[in-house]
Amino acid sequence: MKVRAVLASMSLLAASALAACAPPSDDNGSGGGDDNGSGSAADAASATSAEDLGGLDALIEAAQEEGELNVIALPPDWANYGEIISTFEEKYDITVNSAQPDAASQDEINAANQLKGTDRAPDVFDLGQAVALANIPMYAPYKVETWDDIPDEFKAEDGAWVNDYGGFMSIGYDSSKVPDVTEVEDLLGPDFKGKVALNGDPTQAGAAFNGVVMASVANGGSVEDIEPGVQFFSDLKEAGNFLPVDPTPATIESGQTPVVIDWDYLNAAQAEKIDTWEVVVPANAPIAGYYFQAINADAPHPAAARLWQEFLYSDEGQNLWLKGGARPVRAEAMADAGTIDEELYSALPEVEGDPIVVTNEQTEAMASYLADNWAKAIG
Structure with a gap:
């Protein structure tokens, strides 16, 4: 492969801030709540962190009870989503239903509105910036366990959306x-x-x-x-x-x-x-530019939707995006921690100009x- 362009590292992208548009959160930490959550799928719909359900293990259990996750507009060749989906399925024994893989961001929102209240509605969104910012009321705030690794300019303060890659x-x-x-x-x-x-x-x-x-x-x-x-x-x-x-x-x-x-x-x-x-x-x-990740507030599988976010923002999920040539939002923190795939990360060349x-x-x-x-x- 001959790539003439030179591309920026995560630190260069961070130089231009994306101002958070969502209202501020009531807490300053990782969005946690009580540790006495039941971990049920019903409780998951209002969970703003895994801690609200009693921790990640309880979230996994609730997601496996649901057994399915609906995603939309995720082509297998787009930023390695094919491998990301199959890895999630194998890791958690949850079936991922991938609809309209070649759809646009607005199609995701349209589908959520048209299928609202059904078990076929999308659980999660992966949106371009313009569409993402125009539909913030549709998202369920949630903060993943690695929330603190994500620069403030790449996330809504209340967890309504987070840049992903x-x-x-x-x-x-x-x-x-x-x-x-x-x-x-x-x-x-x-x-x-x-x-x-x-x-x-x-x-x-x-x-x-x-x-x-x-x-x-x-x-x-x-x-x-x-x-x-x-x-x-x-x-x-x-x-x-x-x-x-x-x-x-x-x-x-x-x-x-x-x-x-x-x-x-x-x-x-x-x-x-x-x-x-x-x-x-x-x-x-x-x-x-970055894409925006969010949970559908009316997700039919709320626990699986939140587990999907935990997976995407884990070291494993971030490295899978990197494998697809995209720059994961936690790249800089992972590089500092020694958890990023160094071979793939070092292969990203620098871009000419700012x-x-x-x-x-x-x-x-x-x-x-x-x-x-x-x-x-x-x-």
């Missing part, structure tokens, strides 16, 4: 089908007609949203002025280069989407399969602009 926006391309790419502007060239795909709709999907941010910064805009990014995609469509197809591993491997704007860890995964697949993070637009992380306030403003202008630009 991150990466950089990138351009992946098949060098046997198009010329080398070094910057976003290259994609407007005549050799890219009908070849450039964006991963999703930026009004609904985090990857696509940040792809527009990358195009904006690369074209003289900023994270506070996304108009140049929208104009770039309008120009891309006018040139006949924009391909209105949601890229997947299947479309990439078949050659249907030879150029893909997506997170670096997703594009890098394709380089493992296609010898001619290259990945570049534009040096003038190093857009870094990472640009979009704040919550900037995200909300840009989401509003996109809602009003994206369809007009590429429709």
Whole structure:
């Protein structure tokens, strides 16, 4: 695999804060409560920590009584979610029902609303920033046992949401089908007609949203002025280069989407399969971002949902995300403790330039602009 882009370590991503939008918690510790919880699934729905149920063993017992966990929008090739799911199933003897693996963040929220009150509703969410921040009332606050390892800027104070893993926006391309790419502007060239795909709709999907941010910064805009990014995609469509197809591993491997704007860890995964697949993070637009993890307040399997969070934020779960090329949110603390996979961690190269992380306030403003202008630009 030849990855031209250089990527940032966890410490660089932490340089730009994500302000917590949720109201403050009544406690200052790990969200614990009494140690005399029964550990039942019924009690789990209101538990804000494993301690509320009597500890992690009691939570495991309650989750195994439920026996199932519903997840949504988690493709197996996305940040190693395939192995994460199978490891969780084997470790706890809990069946994971994975629905709509190629769905967008907004689809997760839509499904939760449509299936509310049924046993098919999603138990947990893995959301892009814009969608996550727009739906905070839907989340059940919960603080995992490793809560203190997570930097304050990457979590809501009350535990309503927590950043889980991150990466950089990138351009992946098949060098046997198009010329080398070094910057976003290259994609407007005549050799890219009908070849450039964006991963999703930026009004609904985090990857696509940040792809527009990358195009904006690369074209003289900023994270506070996304108009140049929208104009770039309008120009891309006018040139006949924009391909209105949601890229997947299947479309990439078949050659249907030879150029893909997506997170670096997703594009890098394709380089493992296609010898001619290259990945570049534009040096003038190093857009870094995290996804948001949350529990559905109406989760049909509340204990399993909370155990899933404990697993994801454990050393084991964090290293599994790292294995998928993503940067786990506890990476720095794990490196200090000697619990991170050193080989995988040291293989993450550094990025050219200072990472640009979009704040919550900037995200909300840009989401509003996109809602009003994206369809007009590429429709």
